[in-house]
Structures are given as structure tokens and as C-alpha cells.
Amino acid sequence: MELNPVVSISIVLCAALAPASCEVEKEINDALNPSVAKPPESLAVSCIAKAGTGGALLICSWTGGQPAADIELSFNGTVDRGQNYVERGVNLDYEVQQPELVCQGKYGEKTSKCQTIFERPLSMTHDNNTITSVKEGENIKLTVSLTSKNSLIPEYTWVHLNPDTVIKSNWKYQVKSSSSGSTLLISSVKRNENGVYECRARNIIGTTIFKFNLKVKSKGSRS
Structure with a gap:
């Protein structure tokens, strides 16, 4: 590859008169002279x-x-x-x-x-048939932990099937989500909050539904 004559003269003068400024001079010449090849910043795409x-x-x-x-x-x-x-x-x-x-x-x-x-959201540790018990008035956390490696950050929707009610974060319910999973915190659980909860995790590949069977017991219950 032949250098532009202007670049050659500039490099010689720089080295002879002001070595410390050579690098700056070279960067300027590279920008002005598109024939100077420079590899990409990384080794691979x-x-x-x-x-x-x-x-x-x-x-x-x-x-x-x-x-x-x-x-x-x-x-x-x-x-x-x-x-x-x-x-x-x-x-x-x-x-x-x-x-x-x-x-x-x-x-x-x-x-x-x-x-x-890419994969749809998956969890090898979740069991849709597990029953979670809690006493009335207590707090309960329902958590989905994803094990899929390339599911991006899904869009999570929590639903209580009693009837089909979408849950939004407020003083009663708190939803916290990330690339690794989602958690629903229910404060001061009431008897009418019994039933099945779903966490619907959706990304560009598909949707996975994780179910929780919540059993709310009365305060005086021993079991």
C-alpha cells in the first residue's frame, strides 16, 4: 500500500522536530487520508x-x-x-x-x-402443581426464576384467576421483574385471594405460563 506523499512528509517532519506530537499528527493524517487502513476495534463481529x-x-x-x-x-x-x-x-x-x-x-x-x-422464557425449577399455603393476614411471595440462557428480558404479566384479573403494583401488590425472573409480593393476604395465580412471561419467541396454587388459611388454623 502506497502512502499519500503528504502523509509521508508529515511523518518524517514530525519524527525529526517534535516526536511527542507524532501520534496526534498521525491521527489527523489518517482522518484526512482515507487510503490508510485501520482494523476494526474488536477481533470479531x-x-x-x-x-x-x-x-x-x-x-x-x-x-x-x-x-x-x-x-x-x-x-x-x-x-x-x-x-x-x-x-x-x-x-x-x-x-x-x-x-x-x-x-x-x-x-x-x-x-x-x-x-x-433465542428461547422462550423457561424455568427448570418451577412446578405448576405446587400448592403454596399462607395464613390470612400474612405476606406471601410468589417467585419465578428463569433458567433459560437466551430469553432476553421477557414482558411479565401477573394474573389472578378469580376471575381473570391482571395485577398491577400498588400498596397491596408489588411486582418486581428482571432478566432472571419475576416476583409478586402480596401483603396482608385475605381469604378471597385464594386460588390460582399465573405469571405470563413473554418474549419474541413465545409465552410461558407459570402457575401458583395459593391456599389461604384462617388465622386460627393450625395446619
Whole structure:
């Protein structure tokens, strides 16, 4: 690769007259001279998924190179192409048949590839048939702990099937959720809060329903 004559002269003068400023001078010349090649900031293309309200943002990234790297993002049978960075938003209502994100990058003669297979929210530790007992007036926590590795951050909905009532956080009910699970805290449980509770965890791949059978006993009950 031949250097621009201006760049060559600049580097020689810099080294001879002011060595400390050489690096700054070189960065300026690199920016002004697009023929100077610079590798990407990372050694390989990155597969990134960010969960957001109502869906997820899928990203393929291999930035910092000069010239820019060619990027290809493949998901659910469709392909998006660009340079350095390609993203695609996926809505929760989007029908996903192929839950694999594949990112491919090409910089000069170098190629790179990564892939991530997403899952619907899963928990190997939860049993939908377990009965949870609590006495009237006590507090109770119902918790779902996810064990799936690539389920993003699901959208959680807690429902009491007595009748089908969606639960929102307030002084009575507190819902706390994260990428690893969700917890419903019921304060001062009443007898009419008996019954089945569901935690519906949903992401771009699908929905999983986790059930809790709550049995509220009277205050004077011994068992």
C-alpha cells in the first residue's frame, strides 16, 4: 500500500522536530487520508440483543475499521445488510419461525461470524402443581426464576384467576421483574385471594405460563 506523499512528509517532519506530537499528527493524517487502513476495534463481529418495551432490538456490530466492515444480519429468514453496524427491531407480535440471530462480517480478506439462538422464557425449577399455603393476614411471595440462557428480558404479566384479573403494583401488590425472573409480593393476604395465580412471561419467541396454587388459611388454623 502506497502512502499519500503528504502523509509521508508529515511523518518524517514530525519524527525529526517534535516526536511527542507524532501520534496526534498521525491521527489527523489518517482522518484526512482515507487510503490508510485501520482494523476494526474488536477481533470479531458481535451478536447483540437488547430487550425493550414491546419487543427486542437485534444488532450486528463490527465498528472502527477503515474502510468500514461489511455486515450482514440474518434473522427469521430475512437478511439486512450495511456497514459497521446493522440493527433490526422485532415486535412481540412478530411471528418467529427461526429463532436464530446470525451476524456475518467482512473486513478486507478477513471474515467473522457469530450466532445466538433465542428461547422462550423457561424455568427448570418451577412446578405448576405446587400448592403454596399462607395464613390470612400474612405476606406471601410468589417467585419465578428463569433458567433459560437466551430469553432476553421477557414482558411479565401477573394474573389472578378469580376471575381473570391482571395485577398491577400498588400498596397491596408489588411486582418486581428482571432478566432472571419475576416476583409478586402480596401483603396482608385475605381469604378471597385464594386460588390460582399465573405469571405470563413473554418474549419474541413465545409465552410461558407459570402457575401458583395459593391456599389461604384462617388465622386460627393450625395446619
